[in-house]
Amino acid sequence: MTRQGLPEAMLFDLDGTLFRTETLLETVHTRVFNKLKEEGLYESPQPPVELLLGSLGMLLEHIWQRVMPDGSPAAHARANDLLLQYEMEELREGRGDLYEGVPETLRRLKGLGVRLFVASNGLETYVKEVPQLRGIGDLFEGFYSAGEYETASKADLVRILLDRHGIQSAWMVGDRSSDVEAGKRNGLFVVGCDYAGFRREGELEGSDAVIRSFPELLALVETD
Numbered sequence: 735m736t737r738q739g740l741p742e743a744m745l746f747d748l749d750g751t752l753f754r755t756e757t758l759l760e761t762v763h764t765r766v767f768n769k770l771k772e773e774g775l776y777e778s779p780q781p782p783v784e785l786l787l788g789s790l791g792m793l794l795e796h797i798w799q800r801v802m803p804d805g806s807p808a809a810h811a812r813a814n815d816l817l818l819q820y821e822m823e824e825l826r827e828g829r830g831d832l833y834e835g836v837p838e839t840l841r842r843l844k845g846l847g848v849r850l851f852v853a854s855n856g857l858e859t860y861v862k863e864v865p866q867l868r869g870i871g872d873l874f875e876g877f878y879s880a881g882e883y884e885t886a887s888k889a890d891l892v893r894i895l896l897d898r899h900g901i902q903s904a905w906m907v908g909d910r911s912s913d914v915e916a917g918k919r920n921g922l923f924v925v926g927c928d929y930a931g932f933r934r935e936g937e938l939e940g941s942d943a944v945i946r947s948f949p950e951l952l953a954l955v956e957t958d
Contacts, residue, residue, distance in 0.1 A: 740955055741923065743849040743875075743901045745892060747908030748856060749790045750930035751833075752948075753864055756787055758830035762820040769816055775809040776802060787932040791888075791910030793855050793880055818857050825867050832868050833929065835949035840873045842952060849901070850874045853892055855912065857881035875899070888916040896920060907951065914940045925951065 749755040763783040770776035781801050789797040794817075798810040805813070824830065844850055850873055854861045861879035865871040878895045885891040889912075896904065906917030909927040911934075917924035918940060926941030927948070938944055943954055 740846060741848060741905050742903040743851060743899070744843060744905045744907055745851045745853045745895065745917075745922070747791070747910065747913050747927075748852055748854040748861055748864060750909035750932070751907060751913075751927045752836050752852070752870075753868070754831045754833055755790060755930075756783075756932065758821060758824055759783060759786060761824055761829060762817065765820045766813055766816045770809055770812060773812070775812055776805050778802070778804055784932065788934060790932070791855060791908075791912045793886075794857065814857075818860060821860055822863060825863060830864070830868070832870070833948045835947065837870050837873075839949045839951055840870055843955070844873050846955070848955075849899070851895055851899075852877045852879075853888065853895055853906075853916070854878070855880040855888055855891075888912045889919040892916045892920050892922070909938070911937045911939075914938060925954065 746752055760783050763786055764780065767776065767780040785801050786797070789800045792800070794814055795810070798805060798813055802809065840850060852861060852865060852874055856879055858879045858881040861881065862877045865874060865877070876895065876899065878891055880888070880891055883891055883894055885894070892906065904922050905925055906913055906922045907925045907927065909930045914924050914926065924941045926938030926944040928938060928944050928946050945951055
């Protein structure tokens, strides 16, 4: 693992990078499909939650095309609404955990002067509320989501973030191919996170470094 020196900023994906999404989605997934069935919008058997977890990082419209390809546009639209509603309810009830070492590592990076941001393909409310509800919201300078900025790709979202904040030197930290692509297309150093457990084979190819626990991020930073 090569030490790189201190970047001006770090941009973090949310699900599978900071947040252990399966600790929330296993319950939410069942609630969404039970409600769709109750409302007569989706009669097929409930897809496995692993299919949803494996689709994280995609835009929501693409997620539902993969998770329930036989679902109608109305079912997909309703699933979007239910997903956010149930995620917020469960988060506020205390369900859903950060990965081990996330708060401490972020505080250390911020203390070193690194500007911290979240960049996610998720919905605006979710992307802003998860960090706030889990006690790390104050560490970030901004929260950027495809839901808020209506971007067609994470690379476009990252470009908006960089331009708005005048950032010249940054790392992209995430667990999906969309994170690798976003970083590379914007000339960033890319750190692939290989600890979520539900990514696809080869997803992190092209990363400049790979970490297997979040605190390993500090080992990449030259602080001498």
